[in-house]
Amino acid sequence: MAETRRADPASPRTANLASVLRALRAGPLSRTQLAARCGIAKSALPGLLADLAGRGLVRAAGVRAGNGRPSRLVELHGEDAYALALSIEADRLSAVVTDLGGRMVAERAEVVDVAALGLPRCMDELAHLARRVLPGTPVGVAVSVPGLVDSAAAVLRLAPALRWRDAEIAGLMAARLGLPAEAVAVDNDANLGALAEAVDGVGSELFYLSGGTAVGGGLVSGGTILRGARGFAGEVGHIAVDPSGERCSCGRTGCLQTKANLAAVLRAAAAPGDPLHDPALGVGGRVALLKQRVRLGDQRAATAVHELGVALGVALSTVVDVLDPDVVVLGGYFAELGDWLVEPIRVELAARPLGHARIVPSRLGLGAPLRGAAHLAAERLFANPTLVEEASV
Amino acid sequence: MAETRRADPASPRTANLASVLRALRAGPLSRTQLAARCGIAKSALPGLLADLAGRGLVRAAGVRAGNGRPSRLVELHGEDAYALALSIEADRLSAVVTDLGGRMVAERAEVVDVAALGLPRCMDELAHLARRVLPGTPVGVAVSVPGLVDSAAAVLRLAPALRWRDAEIAGLMAARLGLPAEAVAVDNDANLGALAEAVDGVGSELFYLSGGTAVGGGLVSGGTILRGARGFAGEVGHIAVDPSGERCSCGRTGCLQTKANLAAVLRAAAAPGDPLHDPALGVGGRVALLKQRVRLGDQRAATAVHELGVALGVALSTVVDVLDPDVVVLGGYFAELGDWLVEPIRVELAARPLGHARIVPSRLGLGAPLRGAAHLAAERLFANPTLVEEASV
Missing domain, CATH: 3.30.420.40 (ATPase, nucleotide binding domain)
Structure with missing residues (x-):
């Protein structure tokens, strides 16, 4: 992949792209609403929207009639930007792919005895599951685990139910999926359940x-x-x-x-x-x-x-x-x-x-942690929309 | 006071001014550091710094020698921008004024039986104390109270030690000091103690x-x-x-x-x-x-x-x-x-x-809540530096 179009994540332009994309996460908005929510001058919006559209992340969403002039709406597109959510439970492995709007694209689960399987083989199985559901390279991955997670280090410190200690889940999964380590987040299942409920x-x-x-x-x-x-x-x-x-x-x-x-x-x-x-x-x-x-x-x-x-x-x-x-x-x-x-x-x-x-x-029942993981996986793109390349013209 | 120079707090320019001022709260920085911390293009900095200097909020802070060219530093000024911290305890009222950098300008306390005094007279006493320590109009006020505070409504819901219920502290104090109600924040003493320790x-x-x-x-x-x-x-x-x-x-x-x-x-x-x-x-x-x-x-x-x-x-x-x-x-x-x-x-x-x-x-001992209140009071200016007028030239 060409890296030239991938902007510095800390640059002001990337921050503005991220701000626009995040604002659209809750639903379609007019340009006036977008400028106000993002604290961005309205004159800067066309350039930002063209950039995001070029990356396939936003599109026009029709016109809303109002009191004055009808306003043109913009919405998330991103049907080809995939978030991968994985979950490890004591007796099952699961994988779900969603698009940028959180819609389910594919899912698959497998009943296994994780503690008996051990860490490396469990990671192999989970990566295998992931490859079977993924239609393309994901923009981000998040793994839900039943245990204490050092989220800064992306390490599962202790999971009595799996009999794992200090398991470097993110690194192991990134290597198996051919992704950079920072593309994979790991979090506790209850944290992700909480996130899913809040998003809901x-x-x-x-x-x-x-x-x-x-x-x-x-x-x-x-x-x-x-x-x-x-x-x-x-x-x-x-x-x-x-x-x-x-x-x-x-x-x-x-x-x-x-x-x-x-x-x-x-x-x-x-x-x-x-x-x-x-x-x-x-x-x-x-x-x-x-x-x-x-x-x-x-x-x-x-x-x-x-x-x-x-x-x-x-x-x-x-x-x-x-x-x-x-x-x-x-x-x-x-x-x-x-x-x-x-x-x-x-x-x-x-x-x-x-x-x-x-x-x-x-x-959301037992599926809540996986829903939260999908949301967290997509976060990576919402924080830096330039992770998806602009289509070559 | 002329209101024409007071920018819309939600405008992109105000957000950038606030971002620069906040970055300087921890100490002097070079322009390169400032641009990086704030995610602002370096070319936009001179205009923003001139604006803040015109308001008396920042100033040049000498030169730091480095590996390459020596870099010119900028620091908070704001010696004339006062934050007012007030505290109500069961047996005493206190008032502290700090400048923008958190340095103490004046303080005064009074031993009273707050419960016996009652709410309106206590507010009178506290306002009196405030006027005696204030050298000018404060940029913000925060009141520390020993009870449950509905911070969104700025109302003290319950303070058994004072025998108060649903006391509209912010409104009462703002009226007495001739300030808009939103200039006065109210918070629980332990919350403010926690803030002071974190800032420390x-x-x-x-x-x-x-x-x-x-x-x-x-x-x-x-x-x-x-x-x-x-x-x-x-x-x-x-x-x-x-x-x-x-x-x-x-x-x-x-x-x-x-x-x-x-x-x-x-x-x-x-x-x-x-x-x-x-x-x-x-x-x-x-x-x-x-x-x-x-x-x-x-x-x-x-x-x-x-x-x-x-x-x-x-x-x-x-x-x-x-x-x-x-x-x-x-x-x-x-x-x-x-x-x-x-x-x-x-x-x-x-x-x-x-x-x-x-x-x-x-x-910080027993003074921690008051220190936290001073920090919170100054927050109002750090969120919107245009609250302080530019000096007329």
């Missing part, structure tokens, strides 16, 4: 609580993931919720983690040997069975889910005090059980002096 | 824990106060730290608030009737006496302070998990006791899977 319009100061084999959390403030100093922000698994509870792996007693991980809830919901504990059902199957039991009035299952709600409510009352989100989204398997969790959580929060955040189950 | 260079992902008649907290991420959806973020007083502890006003048991407010610590440190409880000593006097006792080996006082440290450590372990700060600053009266608090807090955090934040006592 659920809230702008948002806390995403993720239920699975572990309990995780992600924060978005003003559209941006808050990662903290090392990238570990959002951890809520060790908030004390039950002084008389189980001993936690951290050494304390009654951490949220001990009450809210899926296995613990299933143990509370049914006796040993019950089909609810059958690993062959997979996570989705066991959660569906639990839902069915609660719906049919199984008292033990209903009590287990109610107690989960109370534990989540106690932990969330601290989270709400510290972060003051406008909304808490229940993600992962908590989303499936939302009908029975929201009420006990609300009761706990209502008793707090400050607790007035909305509590909503995720509408 | 203590950390960029920073949690500030403030001890006083209540326990408060403030968060700064990437140089900006995180306020949450309603402005209430940072509240940590109701984190459970002792299941067998006292009943809290919130209805639960063993909240941090019940263990860490100054009165509770003093009660634990000395029998009733002890001089440690003498209100005539003021907060500062009682804390100084407590310090002296611990230093002299008073076992009861030492145990009380150690137990305070353990309670803070338990609460901070949750805060560190949720926010992942690089540093936790102990502010308010906790700063005074830092020598004995840091160690038990570190022990609690060291036991956590993720807890590796630094713990430091505030070097």
Whole structure:
């Protein structure tokens, strides 16, 4: 590829191109609106728009009638600018390709035992999956992982569910896909779930609580993931919720983690040997069975889910005090059980002096982290539109 | 004042002026450095710098020798651009004026019983204090208050220590000083303490824990106060730290608030009737006496302070998990006791899977919120340098 047309990402012109492209991410705009949103002189717009159109990233979008003259609209194009989202979970690998507007182009998933496969072979499999869905070179890649991510270094520091430590996911994936390392981002699944919910319009100061084999959390403030100093922000698994509870792996007693991980809830919901504990059902199957039991009035299952709600409510009352989100989204398997969790959580929060955040189950369900990864992958182009070459005339 | 020279704050030119002025806030820069930091073409700089110099906001700062040609430096001037910081505490009102570089120009404080005085008379007193320290019209004002602030509405929602509710501080103060309402910002004392510590260079992902008649907290991420959806973020007083502890006003048991407010610590440190409880000593006097006792080996006082440290450590372990700060600053009266608090807090955090934040006592002490308010007050000019008129030639 010719590099001559690729501008310095820090140049004022690139910053203006990026500003225009970002403004269009929420939908079509007139030139007057664009100039105002971007703080760019209207006289500079034609040149910028011609540049972006030459790269295939924007196009005319018809005319909007108004009070005065009808105004010509501009919208994102970018059907050939692909964002690649990848996800590693304990029992599955997934790949999704979207276009610049976030529309799904292709997707594929594979059931594997990631811990048994090990890091290098898992990366091989995931790259193989990616190549099968990608129609061309992606503008950016983001990988969702269930663990603590040092986002500055793009390294997965610790993922107990995968039995990985200090895994250099970005570098490994970039090498396999023939991309520069900076083209691949890595982030925690709950962070990406939070981003997806915020992009979906659920809230702008948002806390995403993720239920699975572990309990995780992600924060978005003003559209941006808050990662903290090392990238570990959002951890809520060790908030004390039950002084008389189980001993936690951290050494304390009654951490949220001990009450809210899926296995613990299933143990509370049914006796040993019950089909609810059958690993062959997979996570989705066991959660569906639990839902069915609660719906049919199984008292033990209903009590287990109610107690989960109370534990989540106690932990969330601290989270709400510290972060003051406008909304808490229940993600992962908590989303499936939302009908029975929201009420006990609300009761706990209502008793707090400050607790007035909305509590909503995720509408994106288990797919939220992958949606967030697609958004993050596209970010790279929105930050520097010159990554896509102008078409030669 | 002529308004003709006051540019539209959203105009590209104003944005560039603001960008240049902000870049200089950290110290003198060469033109090449300025152009790079601001993403502005070097050819546009002379015009922008002439404009800012005409407003008295920047000036030449000599020459720096380098490898190649020596480079001419530019620095903030703004000795006549005043930021006014005001603070309301239960027992005192304070006013500080700084110049654009944050240097103190004048200060004054007054001991009053704010709750007894009531809101309108307190605002009168504070405005009176402000007029006595102000050498001219301030570019911005910020008021520090001990309570929950709806920062968007600039309203103090609840301040139990002052017995105020829904107090429209910004409007009341602006009217008294003859300023537009938007010239006056209001914020929580712990938020402003956090901002002051971040500006002071203590950390960029920073949690500030403030001890006083209540326990408060403030968060700064990437140089900006995180306020949450309603402005209430940072509240940590109701984190459970002792299941067998006292009943809290919130209805639960063993909240941090019940263990860490100054009165509770003093009660634990000395029998009733002890001089440690003498209100005539003021907060500062009682804390100084407590310090002296611990230093002299008073076992009861030492145990009380150690137990305070353990309670803070338990609460901070949750805060560190949720926010992942690089540093936790102990502010308010906790700063005074830092020598004995840091160690038990570190022990609690060291036991956590993720807890590796630094713990430091505030070097700014009780003055931190006022320092933060001065910084916030100046923000208004840094966002729109055209608020200061160009000198007529």
